[in-house]
Amino acid sequence: MEELKHGHWIAADKQQGTPETGYWTERYLKCSICDYERRHSWLRGEQPKYCENCGNIMDGDKNGK
Secondary structure: OOOOOEOOEEEEEEEEEEOOOEEEEEEEEEEOOOOOEEOOOOOOOOOOOEOOOOOOEOOOOOOOO
């Protein structure tokens, strides 16, 4: 069994679209441990407590982020 790690969510965004369809910005959260991109809707301050990809806790890492 792997040791449980403590990470944090990184807020990120990507511009999507084409000149024909128009452009929009897609916002998502990225896991600091496995780089998993959580694209479900979320509100600032109400982020998931764990990463559903790697299972680690998102309560801050050694740098206190």
